[in-house]
Amino acid sequence: xxxxxxxxxxxxxxxxxxxxxxxxxxxxxxxxxxxxxxxxxxxxxxxxxxxxxxxxxxxxxxxxxxxxxxxxxxxxxxxxxxxxxxxxxxxxxxxxxxxxxxxxxxxxxxxxxxxxxxxxxxxxxxxxxxxxxxxxxxxxxxx
Amino acid sequence: xxxxxxxxxxxxxxxxxxxxxxxxxxxxxxxxxxxxxxxxxxxxxxxxxxxxxxxxxxxxxxxxxxxxxxxxxxxxxxxxxxxxxxxxxxxxxxxxxxxxxxxxxxxxxxxxxxxxxxxxxxxxxxxxxxxxxxxxxxxxxxx
DNA sequence: TCGAGAGCGTGATATTATAACATTCACTTC
DNA sequence: GAAGTGAATGTTATAATATCACGCTCTCGA
Ligand SMILES: [Zn+2]
Ligand SMILES: [Zn+2]
Ligand SMILES: [Zn+2]
Ligand SMILES: [Zn+2]
Numbered sequence: 001x002x003x004x005x006x007x008x009x010x011x012x013x014x015x016x017x018x019x020x021x022x023x024x025x026x027x028x029x030x031x032x033x034x035x036x037x038x039x040x041x042x043x044x045x046x047x048x049x050x051x052x053x054x055x056x057x058x059x060x061x062x063x064x065x066x067x068x069x070x071x072x073x074x075x076x077x078x079x080x081x082x083x084x085x086x087x088x089x090x091x092x093x094x095x096x097x098x099x100x101x102x103x104x105x106x107x108x109x110x111x112x113x114x115x116x117x118x119x120x121x122x123x124x125x126x127x128x129x130x131x132x133x134x135x136x137x138x139x140x141x142x143x
Numbered sequence: 144x145x146x147x148x149x150x151x152x153x154x155x156x157x158x159x160x161x162x163x164x165x166x167x168x169x170x171x172x173x174x175x176x177x178x179x180x181x182x183x184x185x186x187x188x189x190x191x192x193x194x195x196x197x198x199x200x201x202x203x204x205x206x207x208x209x210x211x212x213x214x215x216x217x218x219x220x221x222x223x224x225x226x227x228x229x230x231x232x233x234x235x236x237x238x239x240x241x242x243x244x245x246x247x248x249x250x251x252x253x254x255x256x257x258x259x260x261x262x263x264x265x266x267x268x269x270x271x272x273x274x275x276x277x278x279x280x281x282x283x284x285x286x
Numbered sequence: 287t288c289g290a291g292a293g294c295g296t297g298a299t300a301t302t303a304t305a306a307c308a309t310t311c312a313c314t315t316c
Numbered sequence: 317g318a319a320g321t322g323a324a325t326g327t328t329a330t331a332a333t334a335t336c337a338c339g340c341t342c343t344c345g346a
Contacts, residue, residue, distance in 0.1 A: 023292090023293090025293070025294090027293085027294075028293095043332085043333085044332095044333070044334080045332070045333075057294095057295070057296095058295095059295070059296060059297080060333085060334065060335080061294085061295080061296085061334090061335075061336090062294070062295075062296095064333095064334065064335075065293080065294075080223040080224040080273065080275075081223040081273045083302095083332085083333065083334095098262070100263060100264050100267050100269075102267075103270070109264040109267070111262045111263075111264075119241070119254045120243060120254075120276070121243050121252040121254075121280065121281065122281055123280065123281025123284060124243050124245075124252070124276070124278060124279070124280055124281060124284075125278045125279045125284050126243075126276045126277070126278040127246070127277055127278040127279070128276075128277045128278070129274075129275070129276045129277070130223065130224045130273060130274070130275040130276075130277075131272075131273070131274050131275075132223075132272070132273040132274075133263070133267070133269045133271075133272045133273075134269070134270055134271045134272070134273075135267060135268045135269040135270040135271070136267070136268045136270070137264065137266065137267055138264065138265055138266025138267060141266060141267075141268050166323090166324090168324070168325085170324085170325075171324095186301090186302085187301095187302070187303080188301070188302075200325090200326070200327095201326095202326075202327065202328085203302085203303070203304080204303090204304075204305090204325085204326080204327085205325075205326075207302095207303065207304075208324085208325080226301085226302060226303095226333095287346100288345105288346085289344105289345095289346085290343100290344090290345095290346100291342100291343090291344090292341105292342085292343085292344105293340105293341085293342080293343105294339105294340085294341085294342095295338100295339085295340075295341100296337100296338085296339090296340100297336105297337090297338090298335105298336080298337085298338105299334100299335080299336075299337100300333100300334075300335065300336085301332100301333075301334070301335085302331100302332075302333065302334090303330100303331075303332070303333090304329105304330080304331070304332085305328100305329085305330075305331085306327100306328085306329085306330100307326105307327085307328085307329105308325100308326080308327075308328100309324105309325080309326070309327090310323105310324085310325075310326085311322105311323090311324085311325095312321100312322095312323090312324100313320100313321085313322090313323105314319100314320080314321075314322105315318100315319085315320075315321095316317100316318085316319080316320095
């Protein structure tokens, strides 16, 4: 992600939060920036490290609170199978994302558009779906 | 799960392992039994507690090793979003399961039959998929 | 002025998982 | 049978992930 598109994404995120009546505070914005800068899924404690050039500040709750906020706002997704987080450029409030994660280079592609399960149990009402595909992206795919 | 069907499942699991040239040792069998007995997803450290009526034995590696074995054998699935484990009565070596987990009663329904994503990125080769749906089962669904 | 609530700092702790090394045991081979 | 081998397990410690609980500081209006 270029510095320019990063700035744009952060501005868009800020606007998105305001629309929701919430504030993208400095800590939250910084965490989002770090997540977006990363080339792949990023761990909470790596964010924590990155956050504390400052002296005392930045303990686990700081980063987990920010991540919770960003996830609720639809700006960040958690990769459940990795305990890691990825940025979302779509800022969709609703609907889980479908993630394609390259195990080799770490690149993450995100798709939306409910891959509605044809085979849900009768009467099951889905509230949240976790869909994560792991494999090789086109670049890393063995010849 | 009835005591009878539990016994059958364990016997079937044992046969399944033998076919694969592996052994369902007492520890592994006991862990599988505990997972199958549970009405829903079960946590590793709950298994650990259940394992140690015995004096010293049963430390974390014991249960994690057993779970790794059982997952590789296709007898148990990990619910990534819960850090918990569910038994699988199908014993499918290949292909991830599609899980429907009731957030109210904890019941887990499993479906197979790859709902192949229509919208995978061009050239992406999927090796493993995590598909977990959370919501309300027919019984727990609000009127 | 003075709550009320959001956001955040801080210390402690809970939960989940693995590393590293020793021991046991079944099985093979000499 | 003695000795070697490898899988499984026991054991100790620690790493990695996540949350609780409490208090402080703002801002915003009543
Ligand atoms: Zn998204
Ligand atoms: Zn790749
Ligand atoms: Zn299964
Ligand atoms: Zn239910």
